[in-house]
Amino acid sequence: MxxxxxxxxxxxxxxxxxxxxxxxxCAAQGLPDLAGRTVHAVTGNDYRPLNFIDPQTGNGIGFEYDAVNEICRRLNCTVQWHVTSWDTMISAVRGGQYDVGMDGITINDERRKQVEFTEPYLTSEQFMLVRADEQRFADAQTFRADERLLIGSQPGTTNFYVAVYDVLDGDEANPRIKLFETFGPAVQALIHGDVDMVLMDASSTRGYIGARPGKLKVVGGPLGSEQFGFIMTPGSDFVEPFNAAIGSMKKDGTLDALSRRWFYEYR
Incomplete structure (x- = not known):
C-alpha cells in the first residue's frame, strides 16, 4: 500500500x-522540491523544550528538531544535524559553516545585519521562573526593589536584555545578573538557591516546570513578546523554500501540534 x-x-x-x-x-502540498539536497542544521541542545538531550537515549530532541525534520520532509531535503555553542552559532551560520541555525533565536534588527531570518515559527513572551516556594516578590517591580535578589541569565540572549532593561536598571554590568553559558545551569542554580529568578519564554518555562514537578513556578505577567526564526547565511537559497514550508505548517496546524507535544504533553 x-x-x-x-x-x-x-x-x-x-x-x-x-x-x-x-x-x-510540484513537491508535496505544492511546495518547492529541493531534490534531496543536504541541509546542514546546527543547534545548541541547551534550550528545553526547543532543543535538548533526551536523557533516555542521549539524542537531541525538541520542537526545533521536529520542525526542521518536517520542513525537509515537505521540501524533499535531508537534514544533517550539528551542535555548537550559542556564542559561536550566529557567526558560524553567517560564514556558511552551517545552512540553518536554531536555538530559540529572537528575530531583531541587530541580528538581521548578520544573518537572514526565516518567517517566525514561534511567538513567545518572557516570564519570571522562580522556585516553587518563592514568596518575596511577585512581579518585576518588587524584584527590582530588593537588591539582594539575583537573576540567572545567558549572555547575548533576549532573556539577558529583558533582565537588564525590563527588570533592572539598564546597566548590562549589573552585578545582580549572574551569567551562565547555557540555560540548564542557570535553572539548576535557581533550584539550588544560587540565584532567585531566571527569565524565559513561556514555552521553555512550561518545559522546565513539567520536567521538575513541585520545584518551579512562574510569577507575574509577561515582560515582553518575541518571535523566533531560523537563521541562515545571507543570500541563502534555502530561505524561500523554508518560508513556504513554515507557512504550510502554520496553515495545516502542524506547528500548533508541535507546540502541544513539546510545551504541554512532553514529560
Whole structure:
C-alpha cells in the first residue's frame, strides 16, 4: 500500500511539472522540491523544550528538531544535524559553516545585519521562573526593589536584555545578573538557591516546570513578546523554500501540534 501511495505521489508531481512547465515546484502540498539536497542544521541542545538531550537515549530532541525534520520532509531535503555553542552559532551560520541555525533565536534588527531570518515559527513572551516556594516578590517591580535578589541569565540572549532593561536598571554590568553559558545551569542554580529568578519564554518555562514537578513556578505577567526564526547565511537559497514550508505548517496546524507535544504533553 505504501509503495502504491509513493508511486501515485510521484506521478502527480511529474504531471504537475508537465502542466506548469516549471521544474522543482510540484513537491508535496505544492511546495518547492529541493531534490534531496543536504541541509546542514546546527543547534545548541541547551534550550528545553526547543532543543535538548533526551536523557533516555542521549539524542537531541525538541520542537526545533521536529520542525526542521518536517520542513525537509515537505521540501524533499535531508537534514544533517550539528551542535555548537550559542556564542559561536550566529557567526558560524553567517560564514556558511552551517545552512540553518536554531536555538530559540529572537528575530531583531541587530541580528538581521548578520544573518537572514526565516518567517517566525514561534511567538513567545518572557516570564519570571522562580522556585516553587518563592514568596518575596511577585512581579518585576518588587524584584527590582530588593537588591539582594539575583537573576540567572545567558549572555547575548533576549532573556539577558529583558533582565537588564525590563527588570533592572539598564546597566548590562549589573552585578545582580549572574551569567551562565547555557540555560540548564542557570535553572539548576535557581533550584539550588544560587540565584532567585531566571527569565524565559513561556514555552521553555512550561518545559522546565513539567520536567521538575513541585520545584518551579512562574510569577507575574509577561515582560515582553518575541518571535523566533531560523537563521541562515545571507543570500541563502534555502530561505524561500523554508518560508513556504513554515507557512504550510502554520496553515495545516502542524506547528500548533508541535507546540502541544513539546510545551504541554512532553514529560
Amino acid at each position: 505504501q509503495t502504491a501511495i509513493r508511486k501515485l505521489k510521484t506521478v502527480l508531481v511529474l504531471l504537475c511539472a508537465v502542466l506548469t512547465g516549471t521544474a522543482g515546484v
